[in-house]
Amino acid sequence: MSVKRKDLFVSIVGEENVKDSQAQLLAYSYDATANFQSKPDLVISPRDTEEIAGIVKICASEQIPIISRGSGTNLAAGTVPNQGGLIVLFNNMDEILELDMENLTITVQPGVITQNICDFVEDNGLFYPPDPSSMKISTIGGNVSENSGGLRGLKYGVTKDYVKAMTVVLPDGEILKLGGKLAKDVAGYDLMSLFVGSEGTLGIITEITLKLIPLPISKKTGIAYFNSLEDAAETVSAIIADKIIPVTLEFMDKGTIGAVEDFMKIGLPLDAEAMLLMEQDGNEEQVASDIQQMIRIAEQNGATSTAIASSNEEAEILKTGRRAALSALARKRPTTILEDATVPRSEIAKMVKAIQQIAVKYDVQISTFGHAGDGNLHPTCLTDVRDEEEMLRVEQALAEIFHIAIELGGTITGEHGVGEMKAPYLEWKLGTSGINVMKGIKQSIDPQNIMNPGKMFAKETKMRLVINNG
Ligand SMILES: Cc1cc2nc3c(=O)[nH]c(=O)nc-3n(C[C@H](O)[C@H](O)[C@H](O)COP(=O)(O)OP(=O)(O)OC[C@H]3O[C@@H](n4cnc5c(N)ncnc54)[C@H](O)[C@@H]3O)c2cc1C
Numbered sequence: 001m002s003v004k005r006k007d008l009f010v011s012i013v014g015e016e017n018v019k020d021s022q023a024q025l026l027a028y029s030y031d032a033t034a035n036f037q038s039k040p041d042l043v044i045s046p047r048d049t050e051e052i053a054g055i056v057k058i059c060a061s062e063q064i065p066i067i068s069r070g071s072g073t074n075l076a077a078g079t080v081p082n083q084g085g086l087i088v089l090f091n092n093m094d095e096i097l098e099l100d101m102e103n104l105t106i107t108v109q110p111g112v113i114t115q116n117i118c119d120f121v122e123d124n125g126l127f128y129p130p131d132p133s134s135m136k137i138s139t140i141g142g143n144v145s146e147n148s149g150g151l152r153g154l155k156y157g158v159t160k161d162y163v164k165a166m167t168v169v170l171p172d173g174e175i176l177k178l179g180g181k182l183a184k185d186v187a188g189y190d191l192m193s194l195f196v197g198s199e200g201t202l203g204i205i206t207e208i209t210l211k212l213i214p215l216p217i218s219k220k221t222g223i224a225y226f227n228s229l230e231d232a233a234e235t236v237s238a239i240i241a242d243k244i245i246p247v248t249l250e251f252m253d254k255g256t257i258g259a260v261e262d263f264m265k266i267g268l269p270l271d272a273e274a275m276l277l278m279e280q281d282g283n284e285e286q287v288a289s290d291i292q293q294m295i296r297i298a299e300q301n302g303a304t305s306t307a308i309a310s311s312n313e314e315a316e317i318l319k320t321g322r323r324a325a326l327s328a329l330a331r332k333r334p335t336t337i338l339e340d341a342t343v344p345r346s347e348i349a350k351m352v353k354a355i356q357q358i359a360v361k362y363d364v365q366i367s368t369f370g371h372a373g374d375g376n377l378h379p380t381c382l383t384d385v386r387d388e389e390e391m392l393r394v395e396q397a398l399a400e401i402f403h404i405a406i407e408l409g410g411t412i413t414g415e416h417g418v419g420e421m422k423a424p425y426l427e428w429k430l431g432t433s434g435i436n437v438m439k440g441i442k443q444s445i446d447p448q449n450i451m452n453p454g455k456m457f458a459k460e461t462k463m464r465l466v467i468n469n470g
Pocket of ligand 1: 031032071073075078090110131133140141142143144145146147148149203204205326415416452
């Protein structure tokens with residue numbers, strides 16, 4: 001970036017909050033997504049909303065792309081500056097501003113780490129439920145912009161269900177305040193929902209107010225192993241049909257169980273085809289009865305072994321395997337691609353079987369774990385980006401997985417977002433008219449396309465596949 005342009009930004013945030021050495025630009029050229037990389041021109045750490053408004057006004061007049069970046073843990077190349085430009089960081093905007101015990105809300109800056117919000121409110125007897133597995137490192141600004149979900153999504157919903165108000169800097173530098181600490185508000189279009197999950201393509205979120213709920217008094221954990229995927233899937237449906245909504249209902253397939261056991265040596269049954277981890281929270285009596293009933297349902301549906309944790313320590317042991325799933329798989333090959341195809345709960349067994357067949361068809365290594373209660377599966381492909389021929393087969397396999405997810409009534413992403421990576425597949429889900437409506441919204445809010453360009457909207461849509469599995 002020219003010295004003159006850089007000086008404009010320095011005059012707003014100070015020399016100490018601007019980075020542009022080659023090493024620094026390289027560090028912000030990629031995120032948690034494999035195989036996407038491009039260097040920004042400048043990295044900047046503003047300190048408040050007004051500074052961000054000033055920065056955006058310069059970018060608007062000079063047509064400089066702006067990429068908001070939390071912790072860069074997104075898995076869709078959402079923060080890769082594929083057209084260069086300015087990376088905006090929120091490391092100077094990481095404060096909890098207010099806990100409102102009367103309205104049960106918390107107001108935070110976008111750079112606060114999600115886990116810190118959960119810990120802070122729990123110390124005050126309150127609960128912020130959305131818990132993406134990355135919550136120890138991801139920021140709340142990133143969570144809101146991706147509408148992230150987590151293990152507790154089945155019972156408590158996802159990030160959008162907790163956003164009450166936000167401040168946004170629009171692409172022309174104007175500051176927009178949306179929502180409030182209100183239980184009800186139907187004034188006009190629901191603009192706040194539009195910004196939730198907008199992946200930095202419509203504006204920069206600079207302050208967020210979140211809804212809190214009372215902290216559940218108790219929690220219990222159980223586990224069940226199965227010799228068939230169908231038995232595990234039947235158990236999931238039967239639990240819900242029995243009118244139990246567990247806080248967590250997590251799934252691991254045989255490949256994942258094997259990888260975890262290889263890594264952790266915790267005695268997991270290597271012959272099991274599937275594992276379900278179940279958790280319930282609430283009042284003690286209800287929790288005890290629900291967890292026992294869930295285990296009973298698992299046994300009625302063919303579980304080969306089951307267990308209920310009798311203490312927090314035992315619960316932690318039962319949860320170790322699921323928590324270690326990604327790390328255990330990631331040890332196997334140089335590159336890990338974590339996907340999140342999502343189907344209706346009733347289609348889980350079909351989807352997992354299809355993933356296994358696709359892995360064989362394209363001769364690639366894919367294991368699956370995920371949030372069974374939500375139908376949100378994480379087919380995880382273990383590969384090596386240096387092997388171009390294998391990467392081609394991986395791409396074909398993943399495209400076929402998205403295709404089948406849609407055929408089964410699902411979607412190409414349940415929680416990781418679109419970014420640059422999934423943009424070529426978005427039309428498969430939304431159709432041409434859906435894409436056109438989105439383009440119209442983008443054009444009216446960001447006519448110069450400076451907010452995270454090259455994301456969400458693909459240059460070219462991938463051709464729908466004609467699949468012949470026969
Ligand atoms: C190991 C691992 C586990 C994961 N588990 C989950 C999971 O369980 N559930 C889940 O949903 N996701 C999960 N993710 C994906 C990722 O962690 C989430 O999408 C998370 O919300 C991203 O937060 P971040 O702070 O890293 O945001 P980033 O990756 O930095 O940014 C994400 C997007 O938000 C935009 N953005 C960030 N901050 C702002 C802002 N203030 N204003 C406007 N736009 C902004 C960016 O431009 C980008 O498009 C996981 C990722 C990893 C690596």
